[in-house]
Amino acid sequence: MTRIFSGIKPTGHLTLGNYLGAVRRWVEVDQHRADALFCVVDLHALTVDHDPGRVRRLSRQAATLLLAAGLDPARCTVFVQSHVDEHARLSYLMECTATDGEMRRMIQYKEKAAREQQRGGSVRLSLLTYPALMAADILAYQADEVPVGDDQTQHVELARDLAVRFNQRYGHAFTVPRAVRPQVAARVMDLQDPTSKMGKSHAATAGIVYLLDEPDVIRRKVMRAVTDSGSGVAYEPDTRPGVANLLDILAACTGSSPEELAESYDSYGALKKDTAEAVVEVLRPLRERHGELCADPGQVDRVLREGAERARALARPTVDAAYSAIGLLPAL
16 A cells, blocks of 8 residues: 655644645645645754743644544554654754755755855754654655655655665665656645745735634635736736736635636636635534544544554664664564
8 A cells, every 4th residue: 555644834823725735635636645644843943042841732623633634543553753752863864865965955955044144143963964863754654655745855855865875775674756746736825925925934924814713704815915017817937926816726625726726807806705715614513523623632632652663663673673783683
């Protein structure tokens, strides 16, 4: 059976982009067709300056939202990365397999390092090396597929390279994974800056729809979305990104195509209104289920505990074998 692994980083409140671009596919497709593991990758949240209490809160909130969205512990494994020691154990072996040049070529490292330096801050070593941890996340479970957005494809390619290199040098230890990308709404853009992804850790929040936003807040954000010059509605992502973003969101919420939807509107106002209502309705059951889970925190604790136990049982034989292959004495 195909095995898939994917994770979500608790660096901010989860957004509509996270849901339409990843989580909904996990719920509707991936957990039904494969042996699927979904992880809150909290160790990755430590690569930049952070508040410990906030990381803990956001980690729990992310796990609760994944369950509220419809991930079923009877069908898939939901857990927190730091609860399974094998991630950190294998990460060091991946650092010993990767090269400095490979780490420094990672686009996200270049962008984040540049931002930190512009602010006059220092860059943590973990920001450079975290793609090795990401490779370990994937390879520890012998994952065949990794559902990702376009911005994470480079990291899966690195995981593939490291798996092949390790296998060639030390003997076969890892499955070589492949990235898979959803066809619709893989990259939802910021409503106020439609050339940038709707990111959960952005400082400016006016263009970001969060999964736990109240309906009126969602409507206000969508109605204030930046559009483009001109009055007609057309799906032209390169030249009219604002309108294209709204059409992409509406298409993802309704199951239509953005090109067909564009033909149904002759004004931005009507498009925005329908998009806002579609988003509200898509998120309504998720918000309601989140409230139920928050009222019963023991249920979330049980799911995460059992998920970590299963993940640990899956990862440990692979990591132990990799330790042996690379030349380390087995623990007695």
